[in-house]
Amino acid sequence: MGERLYLYGIFPAPGPQHLALTGLDNQPIDSHTIEEFTFLFSAAKQERYLASRRNLLGHERVLEAAMQAGFQTLLPLQFGLTTEAWEPVQQELLVPNRDRLKQLFAKLQGRREVSIKVMWEPDQELETLMRENEALRLERDRLQGKQLRMEEVIGIGQAIEQAMEARKLDIIQALRTALNPLAAEVIENEPMTSAMIYNAAYLISWDEEIAFGEQVEALDAQFEERLRIRYNSFTAPYNFSYLAQP
Template sequence: MTNGLYLYGIFPHPGPQQLDLEGLDNQPVHTQDLDGFVFLYSEAKQKKYLSSRKNLLGHERVLEGAMEHGYRTLLPLQFGLIVDDWSSVQAQLTHPQGEALQSLFHKLEGHREVSVKLFWEQDQELELLMQQHEALRTERDRLEGKALSMDEVVKIGQAIERSLEDRKQQIIQEFRATLNPLATDVIENDSMTPAMIYNAAYLIPWNEEATFGRQVEALDAQFEGRLKIRYNNFTAPFNFARLN
């Protein structure tokens, strides 16, 4: 039983010609040419797909599989998009948003998305801060062992918090100064955990990834193990395929 069509992404015409990919629920992936846009889809076997790790990875695997076959100009669609028929896609997307879709294809052509997520150990950074910030260390040591008033507790806490924030911003600025000039566009996203201090996606020329990757490695070496860097150099361009 089918519950409609599950959509993965859109390519410019003529799109992929011979893809052998398996989508969600082990369904074969097909293409549909619609108004000059080529949709990647499979039959939906569920009315709604839960955003489980398995399903999310299955969605991304289809997109990355198409890119690995050389079809790199791709607008990924959000996870869980099911339509009843192609006429609804025309009415809601290709007819009203056709020009915007073409503009996105133009922006993405010859480019790829990479991402950098930075993590630090706050306790380790606090210890380094105290080693390097003599005035703050002296003030902390002076108060150690004393019965402190609430004002004193708040004052030293705020001073430490400001100094930690300054250290974080210095790291972020170093990454911006090094990596942003290599990118056509940059999107900074919210941090996902307290330990994550920076989360950015970069749109870079497809063949410049090796250069970008070397700069990430150089930054990693520069901070001498203070950071954990999660670098993703191959992903569908979710951050840059947004309709205004």
């Protein structure tokens, strides 16, 4: 039984060779090619890797460094994947998925993943809503301080919730209109916090990133203090590398 190996990602052969990088556990990065596929790996010094911030960033840094070195087409592997030999990797990963892996390489050729996460301040947005919607504000004020029937409580609550949802959808539609035409593919993920209203990843051409970034900046200026937009312009293409059957 050989040394346990930690796997980072797969590249079209010949892929990165002799990268002067260190990965998890401060181990040097190496590569191994099986047919058309080249794996980046390092020696695994732990039986199981905890998904700590340090480990996750270490995994990501290896892939980003390879991309920055010019190897832009890659399939990132899930964090924590280790093996004691290459034979099960070939038989369990490559053999049943060879065609799909090639399809993913073709889709990702010349493209990169970028993402945005959009947050707002719910209390501030509600205050703005009440200033702008006089009828809703007057109804809310009329009911304040009164002993309300259940249907009144439900009614005003639903009206406010629907109005807030409409404001959120207006923002999301503005984002879609501005950004989606620049992308070959878009994946909208679930928001990660109660203040996050939009969380999306985009597959764009490498040479379109400047234009995409300018659109994000324009949206940030358009909504001023109303939104906080986090833009990640450089990441491994996790959202567009699933091995689900087409």
